[in-house]
Amino acid sequence: xxxxxxxxxxxxxxxxxxxxxxxxxxxxxxxxxxxxxxxxxxxxxxxxxxxxxxxxxxxxxxxxxxxxxxxxxxxxxxxxxxxxxxxxxxxxxxxxxxxxxxxxxxxxxxxxxxxxxxxxxxxxxxxxxxxxxxxxxxxxxxxxxxxxxxxxxxxxx
Numbered sequence: 478x479x480x481x482x483x484x485x486x487x488x489x490x491x492x493x494x495x496x497x498x499x500x501x502x503x504x505x506x507x508x509x510x511x512x513x514x515x516x517x518x519x520x521x522x523x524x525x526x527x528x529x530x531x532x533x534x535x536x537x538x539x540x541x542x543x544x545x546x547x548x549x550x551x552x553x554x555x556x557x558x559x560x561x562x563x564x565x566x567x568x569x570x571x572x573x574x575x576x577x578x579x580x581x582x583x584x585x586x587x588x589x590x591x592x593x594x595x596x597x598x599x600x601x602x603x604x605x606x607x608x609x610x611x612x613x614x615x616x617x618x619x620x621x622x623x624x625x626x627x628x629x630x631x632x633x634x
């Protein structure tokens with residue numbers, strides 16, 4: 478899905494993520510729900526703050542995959558992908574002056590949160606013909622979930 482590179486776009490992406498998780502029977506307020514929502518919000522906020530090019534939107538894709546042996550599997554994987562249009566501004570995990578709980582910074586912790594919550598994260602160059610990059614994160618959901626083996630986000634026109 479495509480969103481405007483604004484704080485409003487970040488809010489809408491977060492809400493869309495919540496709706497998709499509900500459709501996948503991930504309970505609202507569960508640890509898994511809250512973690513995936515926060516990962517999505519942080520990656521989207523970074524796309525707006527660091528990957529924004531005037532007049533260009535960012536894209537979000539959510540997908541869930543369950544192992545082929547879903548009857549015996551204990552986790553499924555949710556993958557969050559956020560694509561922006563700035564290839565030269567790559568995500569870098571840089572701890573601040575201190576990582577103590579007493580550090581009261583109000584920004585600059587997005588990737589630290591993603592690192593703490595996600596099972597894996599990284600970035601790739603944008604795969605279509607446009608400029609930019611895709612920052613992705615994966616989170617293991619406990620099963621059972623009432624979802625098919627692979628459920629990608631439907632593309633928008």
